Amino acid sequence: MSTALLTDQYELTMLDAAIGSGRHERQCVFEVFARRLPDSRRYGIVAGTGRLLELIEEFRFGDEELGFLARNSIVSPTTIDWLANYRFTGDISGYREGDAYFPGSPVLTVEGTFAEAVLLETLALSVLNYDSAVASAAARMVSAAGARPIAEMGSRRTGERSAVASARAAYIAGFSATSNLEAGRSWGVPTMGTAAHSFTLLHDSEEEAFQAQVDALGPSTTLLVDTYDVENAVELAVKVAGTGLGAVRIDSGDLATQVASVRAQLDSLGATKTRITVTNDLDEHAIAALRAAPVDSFGVGTSVVTGSGYPAAGMVYKLVAHHNEAGEWVSVAKKSTAKATVGGHKAAIRTMENGVASSELIYQTVDARPEVEGRELIVPLMTAGTADAQWLGDGGTLAARDHREDAMAELPQTAFRLSRGEPVLPTLYR
Amino acid sequence: MSTALLTDQYELTMLDAAIGSGRHERQCVFEVFARRLPDSRRYGIVAGTGRLLELIEEFRFGDEELGFLARNSIVSPTTIDWLANYRFTGDISGYREGDAYFPGSPVLTVEGTFAEAVLLETLALSVLNYDSAVASAAARMVSAAGARPIAEMGSRRTGERSAVASARAAYIAGFSATSNLEAGRSWGVPTMGTAAHSFTLLHDSEEEAFQAQVDALGPSTTLLVDTYDVENAVELAVKVAGTGLGAVRIDSGDLATQVASVRAQLDSLGATKTRITVTNDLDEHAIAALRAAPVDSFGVGTSVVTGSGYPAAGMVYKLVAHHNEAGEWVSVAKKSTAKATVGGHKAAIRTMENGVASSELIYQTVDARPEVEGRELIVPLMTAGTADAQWLGDGGTLAARDHREDAMAELPQTAFRLSRGEPVLPTLYR
Structure with a gap:
């Protein structure tokens, strides 16, 4: 069953207009993150990743899907032809499923052309927002x-x-x-x-x-x-x-x-x-x-x-960098009040002090890794459109369950208070 | 795609045990209703009915589903054989999709053998609880x-x-x-x-x-x-x-x-x-x-x-009547505190006074219709396992949308206050 239409229409109309402007083949980096945790929580749990990788492999436009788009003139005939050959061929990396996350944690990074990567926004968020909301409540x-x-x-x-x-x-x-x-x-x-x-x-x-x-x-x-x-x-x-x-x-x-x-x-x-x-x-x-x-x-x-009480995790999927005409990376971010975001392709470390997690340290991949003790949080999930099998199916689910236990064991004990509080780790940008 | 395993395991183990006791072929009436509305609301909107009817038609156990049940010894081999031939052959009636509902409104009535009807509980509730929660919020x-x-x-x-x-x-x-x-x-x-x-x-x-x-x-x-x-x-x-x-x-x-x-x-x-x-x-x-x-x-x-704020409508699926050994109907209901239910196969009328709805009047189908002015709320949805086509697909969806408008027009104006309040119509049992 195709997952291609589990998508907001604007992903398709943006593609259509970008094909028109010739910008659709710009290399881009999109990032999934949450601006905040639900307000009573001290940590969140990333879930849905393994499921998402399988759904992305089924994200293809067949006759049914193309016929619907054409009949309703949602995109131009040129774009219909482009979609007929679509499959995601880029790279996806991110937090391991079952890991903890905090405000700003770059839980998923999608790299590819604008055309290929923009189409995955709705599906990625539907899966990660619902599954992470459930896992975050369940962990408590x-x-x-x-x-x-x-x-x-x-x-x-x-x-x-x-x-x-x-x-x-x-x-x-x-x-x-x-x-x-x-x-x-x-x-x-x-x-x-x-x-x-x-x-x-x-x-x-x-x-x-x-x-x-x-x-x-x-x-x-x-x-x-x-x-x-x-x-x-x-x-x-x-x-x-x-x-x-x-x-x-x-x-x-x-x-x-x-x-x-x-x-x-x-x-x-x-x-x-x-x-x-x-x-x-x-x-x-x-x-x-x-x-x-x-x-x-x-x-x-x-x-x-x-x-x-919090049925959606509030994660967003944002363009954080793209190639310019010279093929150089440019960081981008929305500037408007209240929803401002941090641009750039990011990496993240859970810093450790005396065996206990002490911060979520986020830095730009173009910079050198900060010299701190800690665990790298981002792992490869999909390479050139092919998912790494270790994250899929029953095995991936069990691995995520085991990883959650390890990730919980690193957190300070105050993480497990049920009362309202601040995130148990501060998010630091280097 | 089969919908048969979108089901709580206990529906299958109850079937298994009822086949053992020979009670599985007793004719039964199951009823879907909500004990209360989410506490700030004055009415609810029934939604999901058309979708549910289509999903029930796909509720069949194929090799994949039977293999899973057999490998995990969830039911006996006798029950596996019974399930291989399963399809729902009973009758379903209920409120029209898009109608208003109130505490106790019998929004769906499923009639069939215990074996055939008990299996539909989880699917019916998943669909009606989610879709009605969304429609009830959306209507406000x-x-x-x-x-x-x-x-x-x-x-x-x-x-x-x-x-x-x-x-x-x-x-x-x-x-x-x-x-x-x-x-x-x-x-x-x-x-x-x-x-x-x-x-x-x-x-x-x-x-x-x-x-x-x-x-x-x-x-x-x-x-x-x-x-x-x-x-x-x-x-x-x-x-x-x-x-x-x-x-x-x-x-x-x-x-x-x-x-x-x-x-x-x-x-x-x-x-x-x-x-x-x-x-x-x-x-x-x-x-x-x-x-x-x-x-x-x-x-x-x-x-x-x-x-x-209310992501599930809180509807339940309860056995309200079954045949006894003599083939006579017996009303049944759970007696425990706080969750007591009203037994018996029911009908419902939205009574009207001067063109405005005045109550949700519920009576037993074995009794005569009360002599009141009002609209019958229960319509046939599926007969002998075949859904009435008027409720399905695009046409059924549009009909439900139109019906909601008519149902809203009947309600007293106080229904549309956003502040917290009691249900706008009292539920009366005759």
């Missing part, structure tokens, strides 16, 4: 949960394809599993889920429903115990599944008190190994509030797939 | 803008496929156009867009850029005038395009004062017909604040595609 939930696993189960609270991206982004941010089957198939994210209230309501009694579930899924399954009365249901659950019952799930009510009494009841019934999972409208703050409660795992829906 | 922007057109340009602020859904939902809610080309191709939404700041920065001067754009797109184009200095750019724009210049676009700064001075400048240059469009971080409140300003049209991005 993961740190709030400590060692207890969290499953993503918000597919019903976001667009049906965003649900797949969301499951992947949450997994990269440290969630352990998802309810979304397509995320399992497409990206190797572990999937989970057993039953909803409708299953209990379908049967003539709660006992009949529990028995049917245990017969099909075994006693290690998770039984949902809040369709009618929680105390009765817990007793019934252990009666039906035995003390080897895997888990009970609670999806409503006042969780802190409910969980404590269910734990006591399970223990008194001898089901001391039966876990308790809770899934009722959780976000990072509700998870933190359950720190002292005997919860064994969490399921999070709405708040993670909607970025916990 | 449309009423705030009055007669002035609004274009949707938020593709970069939501997942790349949600962007297409968003453009369609905003159009249904009364937006006039979108920047998203795929929404044009797939759903017939009018598309728009001319140039971004990068186009100006690419060229050696603003004048060269404006000239290139006018050469390619004609003087009726929209020139972006805030890359460097707005006053200089407006003068240049009229110099290059002439007084027939279509429009200027302002994307930054203090819009109210900026717009007034640009209008005065355009008029003094003789460009009295040149329109002014503004696109800087607008939502319904910012649009309302510009009521007295000489703005001719708006472009809205982030806030519309993220539901202006």
Whole structure:
């Protein structure tokens, strides 16, 4: 399926006009960055990169796409011919997926002709803004949960394809599993889920429903115990599944008190190994509030797939440099108030002091690398239009998940406070 | 492309267990409704219905999908065989797309066997929750803008496929156009867009850029005038395009004062017909604040595609009735606190008094229709697995857009206040 029309019309009309002025073949550098973090956050997580690289490889104009553009006279016939042969042949570099980012971090750099690179703006931002919003929220939930696993189960609270991206982004941010089957198939994210209230309501009694579930899924399954009365249901659950019952799930009510009494009841019934999972409208703050409660795992829906209040990461895609007539690089930047940007092709280092990250140091690639201790943040992602396979598919997703853990381990402990605050690292320009 | 795995795993494990207990063939009624509106809103707009009907027709399990389920032992081999022949053969009815909804409105009713109907839960909610969140926010922007057109340009602020859904939902809610080309191709939404700041920065001067754009797109184009200095750019724009210049676009700064001075400048240059469009971080409140300003049209991005603070509509999909062993209907409902639901297969009437809507009246289909004046809200959408063509494609989208206008015209004027308030119609159960 072509991704070429997942694009704002103005990318195409700019191409059309640039072909007219002859400027379309100027070599350009576009940069993706966020002007600020959502205001309660101390760091952001880059996500979507691996997905984006695959979507760029499908960014081709076939008969369907060209026919639409021609019928609606969106671009000239000359431009239609140009698009028929389009594929991105430039270079893309950027932050590793799963890394932390801060205001101004050059998370993606796209190098190519204006014509080739401008067309990718909308797709790049759609993917990075949504996936990074989810991962940035998810990472806070993961740190709030400590060692207890969290499953993503918000597919019903976001667009049906965003649900797949969301499951992947949450997994990269440290969630352990998802309810979304397509995320399992497409990206190797572990999937989970057993039953909803409708299953209990379908049967003539709660006992009949529990028995049917245990017969099909075994006693290690998770039984949902809040369709009618929680105390009765817990007793019934252990009666039906035995003390080897895997888990009970609670999806409503006042969780802190409910969980404590269910734990006591399970223990008194001898089901001391039966876990308790809770899934009722959780976000990072509700998870933190359950720190002292005997919860064994969490399921999070709405708040993670909607970025916990910040459903778009606010990244922008800006032209920062282009060749002039003499073939020399010229830095460019919009000058207007409030949205001013820093021009030039950039590199970035996460500087370290005593093994802890101390700043996001950004410098121009035309300058020498500053002599500081630290980790280079920008890696090659796509060379001459071909993506590096290590960032793609299940393997790339798992690598991003591992990298997030490493990147988190470098940050100062104050990064993990849930309260509002400044970015935990200052962004410095050299 | 199959939509079958855009599904929470528990739908499949419930099916598996219900096949085991023999209850999977019980006739069931599932209902989609919202327990409440987002708390600042006085009505919601149903959107996504036409899109959902098309996605349900693609809900089939092919080798890819069955292979994934089998390899991961998610369901038994018996269930795999059952799924291989799956297609939904039941009936779906519901509110017309574009209609208003209120707490408890039965916006979608799915009738079929438990097995056939339970599988559609996740997909139905993903589509209706996202699209309705966008349409509900968009409708408020449309009423705030009055007669002035609004274009949707938020593709970069939501997942790349949600962007297409968003453009369609905003159009249904009364937006006039979108920047998203795929929404044009797939759903017939009018598309728009001319140039971004990068186009100006690419060229050696603003004048060269404006000239290139006018050469390619004609003087009726929209020139972006805030890359460097707005006053200089407006003068240049009229110099290059002439007084027939279509429009200027302002994307930054203090819009109210900026717009007034640009209008005065355009008029003094003789460009009295040149329109002014503004696109800087607008939502319904910012649009309302510009009521007295000489703005001719708006472009809205982030806030519309993220539901202006409420990115998911909060609809749920609940089993409300099923056949018992004797083949008689039994109403069912979850009893637990805070999330209790009303059982039974329902119908709904928007009651009218003196030509103005007065309540959302909900009654059980087994009872006689209450003798009240009003409009029946539920229409057939899919019969025996086949969608009614009038709700699909470009035609269905346009019909939904027209229907929204009619539905809005029925509501009391207080519906259109932007301040927080109660739902404008009470929901009554008969």
